[in-house]
Amino acid sequence: MSELKEIIISSDKIHTDQYLVNMGPQHPSTHGVLRLLVQLEGEIVHHIQPHVGYIHSGIEKMCEAISYPQIIHLTDRMDYLSAHMNNEAVALCVENALQVEVPDRVKYIRTIMDELSRLASHQLWWCVMGMDLGALTTFFYGLRDREHILDIFEETCGARLTVNYNVPGGLMFDIHPNFQKRVKDFLKEFKKKLPEYDQLLSDNVIFRERTNNIGYLSLEDAISWGVTGPSGRGSGFSCDVRKHEPYSAYPLVQFQEKLDTKGDSFTRYKLRIDEMWESIRIIEQLIDNIPEGDYAVKMKGVIKLPEGEFYQRVETARGEFGVYIISDGKKNPYRVKFRSPGFSNLFALNKMAAGHKIADLVAIMSTLDLVIPDIDR
Amino acid sequence: MILSDMTKEELQAYLTGEFPDAAVSVGKQYVEMVVKAEDLHAASQKLKSSPELSFDYLICLTGVDYPEKMQIVYHLESTLHRHVVVMKCDTADRNEPKIDTVSDIWRTAKYHEREVYDLLGVIFNNHSDLRRLFLEDGWGFPLRKDYKDEVRIVER
Numbered sequence: 001m002s003e004l005k006e007i008i009i010s011s012d013k014i015h016t017d018q019y020l021v022n023m024g025p026q027h028p029s030t031h032g033v034l035r036l037l038v039q040l041e042g043e044i045v046h047h048i049q050p051h052v053g054y055i056h057s058g059i060e061k062m063c064e065a066i067s068y069p070q071i072i073h074l075t076d077r078m079d080y081l082s083a084h085m086n087n088e089a090v091a092l093c094v095e096n097a098l099q100v101e102v103p104d105r106v107k108y109i110r111t112i113m114d115e116l117s118r119l120a121s122h123q124l125w126w127c128v129m130g131m132d133l134g135a136l137t138t139f140f141y142g143l144r145d146r147e148h149i150l151d152i153f154e155e156t157c158g159a160r161l162t163v164n165y166n167v168p169g170g171l172m173f174d175i176h177p178n179f180q181k182r183v184k185d186f187l188k189e190f191k192k193k194l195p196e197y198d199q200l201l202s203d204n205v206i207f208r209e210r211t212n213n214i215g216y217l218s219l220e221d222a223i224s225w226g227v228t229g230p231s232g233r234g235s236g237f238s239c240d241v242r243k244h245e246p247y248s249a250y251p252l253v254q255f256q257e258k259l260d261t262k263g264d265s266f267t268r269y270k271l272r273i274d275e276m277w278e279s280i281r282i283i284e285q286l287i288d289n290i291p292e293g294d295y296a297v298k299m300k301g302v303i304k305l306p307e308g309e310f311y312q313r314v315e316t317a318r319g320e321f322g323v324y325i326i327s328d329g330k331k332n333p334y335r336v337k338f339r340s341p342g343f344s345n346l347f348a349l350n351k352m353a354a355g356h357k358i359a360d361l362v363a364i365m366s367t368l369d370l371v372i373p374d375i376d377r
Numbered sequence: 378m379i380l381s382d383m384t385k386e387e388l389q390a391y392l393t394g395e396f397p398d399a400a401v402s403v404g405k406q407y408v409e410m411v412v413k414a415e416d417l418h419a420a421s422q423k424l425k426s427s428p429e430l431s432f433d434y435l436i437c438l439t440g441v442d443y444p445e446k447m448q449i450v451y452h453l454e455s456t457l458h459r460h461v462v463v464m465k466c467d468t469a470d471r472n473e474p475k476i477d478t479v480s481d482i483w484r485t486a487k488y489h490e491r492e493v494y495d496l497l498g499v500i501f502n503n504h505s506d507l508r509r510l511f512l513e514d515g516w517g518f519p520l521r522k523d524y525k526d527e528v529r530i531v532e533r
Contacts, residue, residue: 053511060496061519096406223433223456226485237456239434244459311406311452311463313436322437322452335520339437339452347488376511 018046021358025054029132029362032372034346036361043357048350056376063336068094068303069167071336075323076162078340079374081121082316084113087166089323092247093312094168097305097327104249105293106170108286111249112183113165115279119190120149121317122272122279129269129366130201133210138201145193148186152179168303170296183287187280194276202273211265215352215364218263225351226344229319230275231368234268236261241315253285265360268367304331318342318369342374388460391429396420407452409463417466418477424453424464425482431455432462435479438489440497442521447474447499468499478504496520
């Protein structure tokens, strides 16, 4: 007993070393195969070194050997939750290069599908964010509501996740006759459900304590590290491509770019919830006004891009996604580069989480909404 | 449609005045600027710190393998003025390309440069941590056009 007392008394004199812990590649909170080499002192995080590449699939190299319509099918394997936006980026890039103007109907449908994808992605993010912090109920609520969107996708595109709905020149097929009705039914229901999300998680005291003033990222760092999407906008970085370089039907709709300057975990969380309301607003403006017309322009059987370089930016659920195509006039590109939002966002993690406890690291990583194939490509 | 303070032509004229050694042109989408490898770091510094330009956001950094040269392409945006410039820089030696790092100017470049090193074998001078990012050591540089991998790549 006396020995134990001595140890307790002298515990402040115990010399502690910093040590390294591998978080992942199989850790549930990394949402895929990502390894974080965490330097710890006690449970305080000093430095984080992310190690990526466990599912590097060489998509950029593969693209050099295949044709443009085929490239679209590879892009939804990157950020599978923003599959439609990734597809659209390549389709828009090819259309701009060939100076093809797609019908208004295509623009409207693409925008509605974009926002539905964003809603589905944010729902999944919300449910796993709660789960990462130990609130399992959110997981079931989120997946329950997301199912309705996936059903709408299935009916119109034939697929639930990797939709492949875009082709250069328009869409693969027209929308299902039920599409408008089902989207409106879903929105009506979801508008009742979304306040429940707030009640369940946003106003929860434990959740607030775990996220308020945790994981601060300054505006300067957000820009310098290229952190885009809701993660960057939480630091006041106005980076919404839908506003700054509008595409498809975004110039026609009214919506706000949600910005906040506080830069902590809770702000990034709140912005995604706010973004869901904006997505609902955008869909409501478009869904009743889809113009009649063709769902695609007739394109040549073999699509060849003129010589030159083409860049297309779109806003996915995670941030700015870019496609950079260098063409030498053949049917396959000379070089394709994908600028993925997750790649840039991930490496700002050290900036946000250093100095916090290791349990907070999980919460901070959740607010970045990482999808690992998007990083590894 | 790009919502910026300066038109592309104004930006081109301004950049030509500021960087007499660089070749500035107006492309279909963005203003393009080709700088010499020895001027790259100074030019990047100026692009970021000059208040009229303030290109503070590096969107994307790409390495491209051409037959005679290795080219690095920087897509830059100003969050203040909302204009975009595409800066390009060639390395003289295609087989052992070397170029200055810009990771001290735009932080995100640190990992983008590691990716380019990993896939194309471009050495970035003064980079603080130039290691492979995705692949293991001794893999070769798969995005190079002369890369051969008989096991994993099926030629069509």
